Amino acid sequence: MKIKKYFASDMRQALEMAREEHGSDVVILSNRKVLGGVELIAAEDYDEQIYNKSTEARQSHESNKQQPELVETIATEIEKPAKAESVSDIWTHDSTIDQMRDELKSLRSMLEQQMSGLAWGAIGRQHPLWANLIRQLINLDLTPKLARQLVEEIPEDYKFDQAWRTLLALLTYKIPQFHDNILTAGNKILFFGPSGSGKTTTIAKMATRYALEYGTQNIMLATTDIYRVGAREQIRSYARILGIPIRTINNKEDYLSLFDGPASEKLILIDTAGLSLKDKKHQEQISLLKSTDQKIMKGLILPTTEHYNGLSRLIDNYQSFNPDFCIPTKLDEATSLGGFLSVAIEKAIPIAGLCDGQRVPEDLHKMKPYELVSRVVSRANQNQIKFDEEHMEQSIGHYEFENDLKH
Ligand SMILES: Nc1nc2c(ncn2[C@@H]2O[C@H](COP(=O)(O)OP(=O)(O)OP(=O)(O)O)[C@@H](O)[C@H]2O)c(=O)[nH]1
Numbered sequence: 001m002k003i004k005k006y007f008a009s010d011m012r013q014a015l016e017m018a019r020e021e022h023g024s025d026v027v028i029l030s031n032r033k034v035l036g037g038v039e040l041i042a043a044e045d046y047d048e049q050i051y052n053k054s055t056e057a058r059q060s061h062e063s064n065k066q067q068p069e070l071v072e073t074i075a076t077e078i079e080k081p082a083k084a085e086s087v088s089d090i091w092t093h094d095s096t097i098d099q100m101r102d103e104l105k106s107l108r109s110m111l112e113q114q115m116s117g118l119a120w121g122a123i124g125r126q127h128p129l130w131a132n133l134i135r136q137l138i139n140l141d142l143t144p145k146l147a148r149q150l151v152e153e154i155p156e157d158y159k160f161d162q163a164w165r166t167l168l169a170l171l172t173y174k175i176p177q178f179h180d181n182i183l184t185a186g187n188k189i190l191f192f193g194p195s196g197s198g199k200t201t202t203i204a205k206m207a208t209r210y211a212l213e214y215g216t217q218n219i220m221l222a223t224t225d226i227y228r229v230g231a232r233e234q235i236r237s238y239a240r241i242l243g244i245p246i247r248t249i250n251n252k253e254d255y256l257s258l259f260d261g262p263a264s265e266k267l268i269l270i271d272t273a274g275l276s277l278k279d280k281k282h283q284e285q286i287s288l289l290k291s292t293d294q295k296i297m298k299g300l301i302l303p304t305t306e307h308y309n310g311l312s313r314l315i316d317n318y319q320s321f322n323p324d325f326c327i328p329t330k331l332d333e334a335t336s337l338g339g340f341l342s343v344a345i346e347k348a349i350p351i352a353g354l355c356d357g358q359r360v361p362e363d364l365h366k367m368k369p370y371e372l373v374s375r376v377v378s379r380a381n382q383n384q385i386k387f388d389e390e391h392m393e394q395s396i397g398h399y400e401f402e403n404d405l406k407h
């Protein structure tokens, strides 16, 4: 009996690898999730008795490491060729579990649907003011979860107008704000985010603002984008127009030089290449950053043309950069801003500024929470996002249902 371990990103691939090597009679002895994928242990010419003996031996070896002879004996037995008895049980077993899992999933979804209707109906009956407020908040494109949490803080004897004003004030208060002035000499700020989100343009806006106010003495640009000639040229031409120096960071030494000598006194805005997170070069950029413990600020550039789910995934994906703040861009193009606001509050990622156009530097603005809320409201009014009772029923209900499960 031959035993072999396979590692693949998912179970289907691992099974294919095992079948390719050993044919369709291969027996799967175990599978488990491991970091980065699944690990599958398969056997050819499976002999249950030998396998059981080896498993017992391994367990007893782990609990009592003083039995080397027994392990040795079993190991030799495993290597001996032996005939498989039956493989069908193991496959049947696997597909039964799959079937049960599918049935449980569909039961859960049926139950959830029914509970959702009940939960939303109950809010409407027991807290009519809250239900009205939730409708309005959902019209702003806020998530049902945030809407539900906000309304709970409103006293139920308030009149609707008073309650609505209080809610907007509450929303304003909840916006996480980055209070430091990031454009300060000595700061080193690295900008990252998905491709085309507006990193280079935002850097150009900031550099121009700084140069107009303080001159070009104490500012410098840098780029880690050694991969794309066009992108490097873009930031270089901004530096040329502004008359400020720019460095290309090719390696760790170049990176460390930003913290040394005259450069250490300067405000340095560092551009990065917008790369797919799966790209090897992206990992190279992260390793470079982690190669020093010099203090550096990290800003995530978030395009608000993405909706809640996309933005939420983006923040999760870039978590390894550990951002200090975010700057939302393309507010002028976004069909709604409630998704961005929800995600910023939910992920508690401080907002350091807003970008709402391509003009350098006019379309960069300070972050004022009440102005952001006012933009969210007026964008929703412009686009007349319509409240969808059925969608609401499902999403609020889903939130209540998940909450009930937790308690
Ligand atoms: N409408 C609008 N367009 C913007 C905004 N910010 C950037 N852009 C535009 O978005 C496009 C991409 O901007 P870049 O600054 O090159 O984006 P990037 O993140 O540096 O892109 P990569 O380097 O390829 O990852 C350009 O056409 C910019 O003019 C904004 O706030 N509003």
Ligand SMILES: [Mg+2]
Pocket (backbone or CB within 6 Å): 199, 200, 201, 231, 271, 272, 274
């Ligand atoms: Mg760029």
